[in-house]
Amino acid sequence: MPLQIVRDDITVMEVDAIVNAANESLLGGGGVDGCIHRAAGPALLAECKTLGGCKTGSAKITGAGKLPCKYVIHAVGPCWMGGSHRERELLISCYRTSLELAREHKCESVAFPLISSGIYGYPKDQALKIAIDTISEFLFEHEMTVYIVIFDRKAYEISEKLFSDIASYIDDHYVEEHTDNRAERARRFQAFEESQPIWESVESSSFEKGFAADFAPLAVSPKPKAGGLKQKVFGIKQKSLDDAIRQMDESFSEMLLRKIDESGMTDAECYKKANIDRKLFSKIRSDRLYKPSKTTVIAFAIALELSLAETEDMLKKAGFALSHSNKFDIIIEYFIEQGNYNVFEINEALFAFDQSLLGA
Numbered sequence: 001m002p003l004q005i006v007r008d009d010i011t012v013m014e015v016d017a018i019v020n021a022a023n024e025s026l027l028g029g030g031g032v033d034g035c036i037h038r039a040a041g042p043a044l045l046a047e048c049k050t051l052g053g054c055k056t057g058s059a060k061i062t063g064a065g066k067l068p069c070k071y072v073i074h075a076v077g078p079c080w081m082g083g084s085h086r087e088r089e090l091l092i093s094c095y096r097t098s099l100e101l102a103r104e105h106k107c108e109s110v111a112f113p114l115i116s117s118g119i120y121g122y123p124k125d126q127a128l129k130i131a132i133d134t135i136s137e138f139l140f141e142h143e144m145t146v147y148i149v150i151f152d153r154k155a156y157e158i159s160e161k162l163f164s165d166i167a168s169y170i171d172d173h174y175v176e177e178h179t180d181n182r183a184e185r186a187r188r189f190q191a192f193e194e195s196q197p198i199w200e201s202v203e204s205s206s207f208e209k210g211f212a213a214d215f216a217p218l219a220v221s222p223k224p225k226a227g228g229l230k231q232k233v234f235g236i237k238q239k240s241l242d243d244a245i246r247q248m249d250e251s252f253s254e255m256l257l258r259k260i261d262e263s264g265m266t267d268a269e270c271y272k273k274a275n276i277d278r279k280l281f282s283k284i285r286s287d288r289l290y291k292p293s294k295t296t297v298i299a300f301a302i303a304l305e306l307s308l309a310e311t312e313d314m315l316k317k318a319g320f321a322l323s324h325s326n327k328f329d330i331i332i333e334y335f336i337e338q339g340n341y342n343v344f345e346i347n348e349a350l351f352a353f354d355q356s357l358l359g360a
Contacts, residue, residue: 001275001299001359002139003132003146003344005156005351010149011039014068016107017061019098021115022074024053026060031118032151036072040065044072057090059097061105071105073098077116080123088130091116095134103142111147114156125159132344140272150351158352166349169334175324252297252317253290259304259314274303275343275359294320298332299358305341308333328355 010018021032026048028037037044044065054060059075075098078090094115102110116122135146150156260270271281276299284290297318301311315321322329335346347357
């Protein structure tokens, strides 16, 4: 997916460029800055000394020393001073400048920390929203894979109200699955099957006795012989497998392309809004029987702003369903019912609840 939130150490990310949350001197410091300089080795500091520092809200690019990436983009975020000193504007500028530098250097993948959210004190939920909004706006215009790298849970927060609203919604709708183990369920199913010999029960049931006269001209068939799937049952010839396949319902791919046409969106607008990679969309478009993942289906349903019923219909085309025994499904249902179809905001919430993210 073009924008991903991951929990990892940014110094080990195998991307074209990583972004360093630097200070104006660019000569190293604490937090992410210190970790990157230690991992990169002295060559990074030597190159940074030639840059003459960097202003807050801007960024500069260097080589990566011993790091597994090609470049390090040093972005200087603002210190939080209550929000009335252009902090938001400067933080947005950090992300935009960094992304433009990455594009100019032909980077296809970039990893960001949550800039200014550490010792600079920017409220984490606000810092996250700015990062998501600024990066997603850039990705609507450009092809690139971008990661927001969270080192640990303490470094990640969504708004308290959103978190509590979703938690309450989950509490109201979550249904625990039965605790029977698989072997027990199989045993009970087998016992039921053995107690219901389907052909004998049909032949001796009140169904036959009550309706035999009506169907006398058709003649009730006995238990079918081996290979008799195409034999007449109650006088009606069953469809062959080929017949059934030829009469298949609209596939997921066909429904998706139809819905895109009906929405008035271009293909690119839809897959970008869904946080889907262009190459994956090309596969879906070219293969009528493409089998998507559940997260991919829902990502497109969100991009197309489908109702809950339409979303469930699209899921059925791919062999999936929503369930109240699945927290991921309940969170998706919550956002659809709220009319919030921003895939990136949904992913913020899914990450906060340790669920799979939308897109591919």
